[in-house]
Amino acid sequence: MNQKLTLPPDGLERLFEVLKERGFTVVGPTVREGAIVYDRLASPADLPRGITDEQDGGVYRLKPRADGALFGYVVGPQSWKRFLDPPVKRLWRAERDGADFKIVPEEPDQETFAFLGVRSCEIHAMAIQDRVFTGGEHKDPGYEARRRSAFIIAVQCTVAGGTCFCVSMNTGPRSESGFDIALTEIVDAERHLFVVEAGSPRGREILAALDTRPAEADEMAEAEKRIAKAAAQMGRTLDTEGVHDLLMQNPEHPRWGEVAGRCLSCANCTMVCPTCFCSTVEDVTDISGDHAERWQKQDSCFTMDFSYLHGGSVRASTRSRYRQWLTHKLATWIDQFGESGCTGCGRCITWCPVAIDLTEEVAAIRANPPAGAESIKKGKP
Amino acid sequence: MKTLEPILEEHPFFRNLEKCHLELVVGCAANVRFEAGQFIFREGEPADQFYLIRQGKVAIEISPPQGEPIIMQTLSEGEILGWSWLVPPYHWQFDAKAVELTRAITLDGKCLRKKCQEDHSLGYELLSRLVPIIGKSMEAARLQLLDVYGVKPRAS
Amino acid sequence: MIHPMVPEVRRIKRVYRENHNTVTLAVEAAEAAGPACLPGQFNMLYAFGVGEVPISLSGDPAEPGVQHHTIRDVGAVTRALTRLKRGDSVGVRGPFGSAWPIASCRGRDVVLIAGGIGIAPLRPAIYALLRERERYGEIALLYGARAREDLLFGEEMELWRGKYGVQARVTVDSAKWDWKGNVGVVTALLPRVRFDPAHAVAMICGPEVMMRFSVLELKNLGMEDRNIHVTLERNMKCAVGFCGHCQYGPTFICKDGPVFSFDRVRSIFGVREL
Structure with a gap:
């Protein structure tokens, strides 16, 4: 059984050192x-102390909070994918050698990461991307190495954001697994501490090197209470019942045209999404023509070029591109990888410049099946 | 006397046509033969024949104002040639040329029209068989217009 | 472990000029012996400094030591590839993707419908069928192209006709007066070949529109969806399921396709802009 421990906030200093x-x-x-972005941190002093975030459709704003909490906010525009699957990377170089050429694969990066402050939805996002890059016949060795070596320190959400719906997606707010260490921050007038637990042998080993004590019953109860409060605070809900079939059966629903009238096709939703994995490749050559490189770059299904084929784009309209994105995320992802591609993190809602909200779009399609849909299905005139 | 009735009956166009109708139609029928390269009809000529191809191959050609004629469609054994005999003012819209030795049954258009006028059930039967072919041929022309096999330059 | 997006450099053993814009590159295979590929699969070919594109394998899958790629010059990369010469090097990844259902053709008639460059991915299936010709019933090959000058594999078609009794029929969309062959859509050839729709397997490769009307005609003749096989195409960058570009509804064309049995894609086949 995993014993829960208590770590004082200054215990984070030691955690940084140990890592x-x-x-x-x-x-x-x-x-x-x-x-709030994810970046290399020198010490706990770099963490956003006493800050929270206000989020809604197309709205993101940082605000102070009086209690000095270190993790008193939810997720920002970035996700851990920028470290596990960097948005721009060189795959290989090619060098001409007379009439011949040779290819030199890129050496894997040796940096190993400890991710501090990973939310439950983000742990699920990593597991979802694992299936894409390492779950099939072909594996991305760079991703696999970075992922395997990464040390994950989860933070249990004690506050939910205005666009959060992890409860609907069954991905949070509590991290049950997939971490090495999990922290729950308790901060009030009398105390500031973390209830911690290990989720792996590596995590136990690190915890053993920290100055912890067994958690008191009231501390554990308080931690649970705070997670439960976050669960009750979800800013959004998404009814996932039958959502796969709902979207697959409605490729011509008028709502797609309606949302396309608002969508700018800006690709923000795909860039902030922690599971969107699409990429493109670019070939570069130097002026001598003897050296060539191939780069892999983050791409989005919202660009025209994404579906380019024989003189035109297959998905020429915004309507078809939004439909592709949402249907992939919530429906065909299940066909492809056995689970939804959405974690309920809400980033696509917050960072959409025109506040398109996928939970609202799904509800609209669900509420208004196109006229005659039922009779068509039943073969009546 | 040997009539063309068995030959008509065998042709896919008239397959399972009722005996009474077949008897009406056979009165308008004659055997024809075209050598390779021979024109069967030319654009603008009066369209007073309907052909059931028994053997060979016929090219439907259109002549652009400049340049050589272009073949738009070829027709072979078991197919029919021409429906302009049914559409006023009864003039051929294209050239038809035998690509190889072609044998056909020709039905006199005026004769057919008259019999259809007198016997609407024959008229309906004939149109029911003709319209799907005309429809298919139009679909095909549209698909050919799409130039699906062509190389499209990348739009800039 | 080597990243699956890193090509191998291989040498071109021979170049066949097929017509005014199409060549076949015979590239040395990774292994000198053993089957080069399954019929229907494709490779990613990299032209130095220009880029990489998916190209269907078009040769005899049983021929050891070599892989054939029939390439039409339609863009920057294919132009660079069609200009390569014997002895030049090319980057190769693959083979990838699903195969034509050759085994399920045993004891049945086979209808192959090709449109344009779509004859190239079907050629390995033809080789595989003709290798054991006696195992199959009637074999009909219907091939539609834009015009006479675009036709491919003309001499081989004569051989398939003459030596193997393949009912090979060719049609073009338009022709000059001296063309003695067929003119019209490829499905117009269907009534002119013998096969039993109730006991046949159909394989179709060509532009999506052409496959749509071909499937329709085959179904009108009474063929079942599961016996009709189509190939689909989408933009493709990685061929290994990472880049997301080749998604077609619930499938990835690079790993679930390019060959699909029609019953698998029926529900999405007609959806526009999918």
């Missing part, structure tokens, strides 16, 4: 340009 001693680069949340 660095073991060769990890600590990456975690920090404030930059008015948003």
Whole structure:
């Protein structure tokens, strides 16, 4: 049985030291340009102390909070995919050698990460991307190495954001597994501490090196209470019952045209989504023509080029591109990988410049089956 | 006397036609034969024949204002040639040329029209068989227009 | 472990000029012996400094030591590939993708419908069928192209006709007066070949529109969806399921396709812009 421990906030200093001693680069949340982003952290002083975020469709704003909490906010525009699957990477170089050429694969990056402050929805997002990059016949060795070596320090959400719906997607707010260590922050007038638990042998080993004590019953109860409060605070809900069939049976629903009238096809939703994995490749050559490189770059199904084929784009309309994105995320992802591609993190809602909300779009399609749909299905005139 | 009735009956166009109708139609029928390269009809000529191809191959050609004629369609054994005999003012819209030795039954258009006028059930029967072929041929022309096998340059 | 997006450099053993814009590159295979590919599969070919494209294998899958790729010059990469010469190097990844259902053709008639460059991915299936010709009933090959000058594999078609009794029929969309062959859509050839729709397997490869009307005609003749096989095409960057580009509804064309039995894609086949 996993014993829960208590760590004082200054215990994070020691955690950073221990992780660095073991060769990890600590990456975690920090404030930059008015948003909480994930970056390399030197010490716990880089964490966003006493800050929370207000989120809604097309709205993201940082605000102070009086209690000095270190994790008193939810997720920002970035996700851990920028470290596990970097948005721009060189795959190989090619060099001409007379009439011949040779290909030199890119050497894998040796940096190993400790991710601090990973939310439950994000742990699920990693598991979803694992299936894409390592779950099939072909595996991305770079991703696999980075993922396997990454040390995951989960933070249990004690507050939910205005666009959160992890409860609907069954991905949070509590991290049940997939972490090495999980922290629950308790902060009030009398105390500031973390209830911690290990989720792996590696996690236990790290915890053993920290200055912890067994958690008191009231501390554990308080931690549970705070997670339960977050679960009750979800800003959005999504009815997932039969959503696969609902979307697959409605490729011509008028709502797609309606949402296309608002969608700017800007690709923000795909860039902030922690599971969107699409990429493109670019070939570059130097001026001598003897050296060529192939780069892999993050791509989005919202661009025209994405579906380019024989002189035109297959998905030429915004309507078809939005339909592709949403139907993939919530329906065909299940066919492809056995689970939904959505974690309920709400980023696509928050960062949409025109506040398109997928939970609202699904509800609209569900509420208004196109006229005559039932009779068509039943073969009546 | 040997009539063309058994031959008509065998042709896919008239397959399972009722005996009474077949007897009406056979009165308008004659055997014809075209050598390779021979024109069967030319654009603008009066369209007073309907052909059931028994053997060979016929090319439907259109002549652009400049340049060589272009073949739009070929017709072979078991198919029919021409429906302009049914559409006023009864003039051929294209050239038809035998690509190889072609044998056909020709039905006199005026004769057919008259019999259809007198016997609407024959008229309905004939149109029921003709319209799907005309429809298919139009679909095919549209698909050919799409140039699906062509190389499209990348739009800039 | 090597990243599956890193090509191998291989040498071109021979170049066949097929017509005014199409060549076949015979590239040395990774292994000198053993089957080069399954009929229907494709490789990713990289032209140095220009880029990489998916190209269907078009040769005899049983021929050891070599892989054939029939390439039409339609863009920057295919142009670079069609200009390569014997002895030049090309980057190769593959083979990838699903195969034509050759085994399920045993004891049955086979109808192959090709449109344009779609004859190339079907050629390995023809080789595989003709290798054991006696196992199959009637074999009909219906091939539609734009015009006479675009036709491919003309001499071989004569051989298939003459030596193997393949009912090979060719049609073009338009022709000049001196063309003695057929003109019209490829499905117009269907009534002109013998096969039993109730006991036949159909394989179709060509532009999506052409496959749509071909499937329709085959179904009108009484063929069942599961016996009709089509190939689908989408933009493709990685061929290994990472890039997301080749998604077609619930499928990835690179790993679930390019060959699909029609019953698998029926529900999405007609959806526009999918």
